[in-house]
Structure formats: C-alpha cells, structure tokens
Amino acid sequence: MRTALALGLSLAMPLLVMSSLAMSSLAMSSLAMSAAAHAQSGAAEGQKLAFDRGKGNCLTCHEIKGGDLPGSIGPKLENLKGRYDRAELTAILNDETVRNPSTVMPPFGRNRILTEQEISAIVDFLQTL
C-alpha cells in the first residue's frame, strides 16, 4: 500500500498541473483554513461522519482508533498529522485516483458522496489521529 502511495505521489505533480479537480481541492483547503477555529467541534462531527456507514464509512476499509469492526483494504489511519497536511488529506478524500489511478478508494468529493463541509470535518478528525 505504501508503495502504491509513493507511486501515486510521483504521478501527482503533472496531474496537479492539468487537473481542475486538484485546483478545486486547493480552493477548498484555503476555505477550510479560515475555519480552523471550528476545528475542534469539526473533529467530533468528522468522527461521526467517518464512522457512519451511509457517509464516510471509513471503517469499512481502514482501522481507526475508536472504531469497531474495521476492514483491512486500506492502511491503518494513524499519525496522519505528521505525514499529510490539510490540503493533501482534503485532496485524498476528494479524489484519490488523481494521485493513484489504481486506488480502490471512492472519490468522496468528486462523486458527491460527501459535501465540502463534510470532507472538511473529516479532515479535522483525521488530523487528531
């Protein structure tokens, strides 16, 4: 999985230039920055959304502290703050296929599984892990 992520990163530079999706995710992240003050309440809401089967449903594939019956398809979500900044996490949630075309992670933003606000709250939560 880590190799896949690394491969995805090496693909990301040219794709970032070309992709309007990446542009919109940058715009989203600056919006989210201004909302940093709300991050704490956002994190609690984000955890709810991350664990909700009809919303993020992250536990279906990822092990997350505090969640029951996790799946094993994706990597364990831990130490995320040290490894990714807000913009990167937002971009992954929006459409991970931009970085890694063969990922099985659903494009939560692009396919409107989650709204921008919901993604922002989940990013708040992921940054507490």
Place this chain on the structure above:
Amino acid sequence: MSAMRVLLAVAATLGLGAAAIAADKPDPAADAKAFQDYFVKKFPKVAFDDFVNGPYSMNADMRRQWEEKEQFPPYEFALEAGKEMFAKPFKNGKTYADCFPNGGIGIRQNYPYFDDKEGKVITLELALNRCREANGEAPYSYVKDEMASLTAYMAYTSRGKRFDIKIPDDPRALDAFEKGKEYFYTRRGQLNFSCASCHVQSPGERIRAEILAPALGILNAMPIYRSEWSGMGTTSRRIVTCNSQTRAVPLEPQSDEYRNLEYYLSYVSNGLPVSGPGARP
C-alpha cells in the same frame, strides 16, 4: 478517467504487457492464463481447486465455521426442491431433461456457451427459462427462489466437474468475451468500483467483518445461500447485488452485458471444479 486507462492500470497489476491489450485479435487463452497465474502467485498457500471456496480459502476461522455448517448445509432445502421441480413434467408432459444435453445432468461446467445461430452467450439461467417458455410455461424470476433451486440441483449433479467454457474462433464470440472483460474492469457507480477493484485487487481483505472473495472460481460455487440474504441467490442476483452495493445502477438480469460478463468470468475460471450450490456469510 477513461475505461481504457483503468483497463491498462489493472492489466499492469495483472502482469499483462501493453502488447496483450494492443494485440489485434483477442487471446482468451492468454488472458485466462495471466488471470489464474495472478491469483496463484498472490495466494501461494491456497490449493488451486480451493479457490472455488471463496472467502473460506482465505481465512482459517471462517473455514472452520463453514465446515461445521456444511454438516447441515443451508442450501439443502433449495436443492431438494430443485430436484423435485426438475423431475416434474410440464403441462405438455415434457420435462427440463428434454431441453438439455445428457438430460441436464452433470452439465453445469459447460455454461455459459456461445450460440452460433443466435450469435450470443447463453447462460444456464437463460436456458432454463427458454426451456420453460418453449414448453408453454411462464419464466421464473432470475434472481432467486425457483431459479436458484433449479440451478442448485443442476450444479449439484455436476460437482467436481471442471469448468470447460468454450470460446469458438468466431469474431462474435471473441467480441462477447472482450465486452465481458471490459465490463469486469470498468469502474462504475458512485463508489467508483469495478468488479476487479474488490475481487482482483482486494480478495482476502476484510470489508468490515466480511472477507472479499477472489474472482477466480467465484461462479463455480453458484447458486449460493447467503446468510446476508437469508436465502438463496443465483449468479444474476450476485451481480445485481454487487452493482447496487457499489451504488451503481444494476442492469436487467440476463442483459447482454451480464451474459458477456458471465462468459468472461467463467472462461477465466476454466479448469476449476463446480462446487455449487455454495454457502456464504
């Protein structure tokens, strides 16, 4: 992202060269070999014939529970019903046996086949309903109940016989195979999964508490009793449910797309034994 690009990405993970995709003429035999080699290499401890046992071949705990359950298999009721239905004459006095080679016994491994008169793929479920209609009977629902019972019985009489799907050297048959392959590897639905996302890229992994089955051998166990369904389901039901669970719009059972998909997926499991009817969580 275009379907072709996804196809290439997955082909790369399957170890197929770009040349295999770009080749002028489809080569089902080479595709099947690459497909089977991929799973054998990914799961070196799984015996080849064990792939027909889906998640049980990948997880020791689940296997133990399943082996206990097989003492009183949950598909037994459907199997008994199917045996009776199969023997009972239609109103015109004929039976299912009159519609099939070898009286319908021990033939599951040959389905689907390519019908050169019609120029299309014929699945066992389709052949059963055509048999009914040809004899003045109403067709059954493709997804469960009677259809599951009949196919359970026909699979049971074929247990252990190895899948032997034929692709004649006919451009229409090769086209059906290629279309089935494209359907299998194309992402769709809100969750953006292809069949291969789960059953080629992630078999053996857990989605929540479930274990994803390998695509290799997945149809050899059909029809199945699923605890999640509290009942039996056919190949049609399995595919329709996969589509809806990934938030794609399912097609009509036995649509050309699904028939081609079944043709592709069955062909690449050639050599594996029939194990149906099966039981799954």
